Amino acid sequence: MSSLLTEALSLCNLAAVGIFGIVLSAAFCEIEWTRRRRLLLVGCTILMLALQGVVSLRWGTGLARYLYPLITHLPLWLLLAAMTRRALWSLVSVLTAYLCCQLRRWAALLVIALFPAGGTVLQDATELIVTLPILLVLIRWIAPSVRALSRSPLLLQLQFGMIPLLSYLFDYFTRIYTDLLSSGNQAAVEFMPFVCSLAYLGFVLHTTQEQQLRSQLEQTRNSLNLQVTQAVREIEAMRESQRKASTYRHDLRHHLQYLSACIENGRTEAAQEYIHSVCAEIEASKVNVYCENEAANLILSSFAARAQHDGIDFRVHAAIPLILPLPDSDLCVLFSNALENALHAGQRQKQAGKPAVVETTAYEKDGRLFVQIANSCSFPVQFDAQGIPTTSQPGHGLGVRSICAIVEQYGGMYSFARQQDQFVLRISL
Structure with a gap:
């Protein structure tokens, strides 16, 4: 049984x-x-x-x-x-x-x-x-x-x-x-532990590669987000400029009628003051022309307006041609990240009661673009072993990585340095 x-x-x-x-x-x-x-x-x-x-x-x-x-x-x-x-x-x-x-x-x-x-x-x-x-x-x-x-x-x-x-x-x-x-049998007893060891090493290798790929994708995503943000800013600035231009064209007849009345009544000083006020409004709304490159002008004008609002001395010496060895989107990321960091440093300077200056120099020579952005920096800056500035603040440091990634993509060179109360970024590509 x-x-x-x-x-x-x-x-x-x-x-x-x-x-x-x-x-x-x-x-x-x-x-x-x-x-x-x-x-x-x-x-x-x-x-x-x-x-x-x-x-x-x-x-x-x-x-x-x-x-x-x-x-x-x-x-x-x-x-x-x-x-x-x-x-x-x-x-x-x-x-x-x-x-x-x-x-x-x-x-x-x-x-x-x-x-x-x-x-x-x-x-x-x-x-x-x-x-x-x-x-x-x-x-x-x-x-x-x-x-x-x-x-x-x-x-x-x-x-x-x-x-x-x-x-x-x-x-x-x-x-x-x-x-x-x-x-x-010794080989039989040790076989599965050996397989587990190989599987673990393979898992570590695969996980490391996946992490590197994930970091690259994250960096690309952040760059694309910056490009989209800057593009939205540029489009909004152009729309605002167009709206003001349309308004001035529409009101031109009223301006001329007012000026004509001032002249007929012998009020030339009032007419002159009115002309100056209208010219000041037009001047404030225009996009500054720093160079031949339209994308660079839009970016520099946008940051110049922000610097003026924050009380930061914003200086530009640019001779950037219309045609560059990189597309406008990458140029936008380079300038936007660098100037964004410079303005943040300027805001810290102002909060500390110290002068804040941002000076941008850019030109093209022998088919290469050279850019230098220097800003006031009286506080210490930490650098890693490769000479790249680092920060422990969450959410910061992405702009610097985006700059490095784009410069490396085009086989260029970059350097970050702090010299005599100035932080200087130099780019050549």
Whole structure:
């Protein structure tokens, strides 16, 4: 009777692990589950379980475990490959599901450790009991993440499938096909720790590369945000200038009528004062022309207005041609970041009651653009080993990195220095 119970539990456990692996493998694949595909999976599952049962009853469960890759894993892989049209990921899914079967085994080993008298009957019974709860947990919380990996590049899929493959081969060649593991073979005992070491090193390398890529993308995103912000400022400045120009054109007739009345009544001084006031308003609304380059003019004019509002002495000596070796968007990022930092330094100077001056010098020579932006700086500045200014304030320092990235992109040179209460940025590209 005990032998019959043991054999029955072993058969049920073999069927349970088969259903566990088949359902979990299918859950790891991205399949649109139509009624026909569900029936196909159920039918194939019944056939595979029937084949396992025939082999187990005719030749014993030992032979069934020995032939398991041929009578279960291979047909399952071919079935999933036919349903998904993705042979590699179908194989990865089958191997990953097999690896997850270790959860059943370890749950049973834990119970055996607590109740050693139970033997193989308790082990089979425990594995049988925990099968459904573990399967439901894996399908609910793990399967969606695994399916998401199926959309990853081929190299990442191979990396993901490497551990399940090695675990599968190790399990069969050291525990089922041979007794290397139970005999204490040194290579067999140390193999999986070795694999774990390699997997950890690979994980570290991959994570580092991902972090570097993420940093580059973050830097690019910040640069694009700055470009968009500056473009919005430029467009708004042009719109405001156009609105004022339209207003002056519309009011020109009224201005002339007023001046004509002043002249007719001999009020020449009032006419002169009125002319001066109108000219001052027009002068205040115009975009200053510092050089031939329109984008540079808009940027410099925008920051000149901000500097005037903050009481900062803003000086410009620019001879920038219309055509430059870099697009207007990158020129915008360079000037905007550099002048933004200079104005921030000027604001700190004003708050400390000290003079604030920002002086911009830019010119083109022999096909290269040279830019120098110097601003008053009476407070200390920290530099890293590469001579780039650093700050511990959150959200700051992105502008400097954007400047460096653009200059390096065009094979140029840059330098940051603090000289005699001045912070000086020099760029050549």
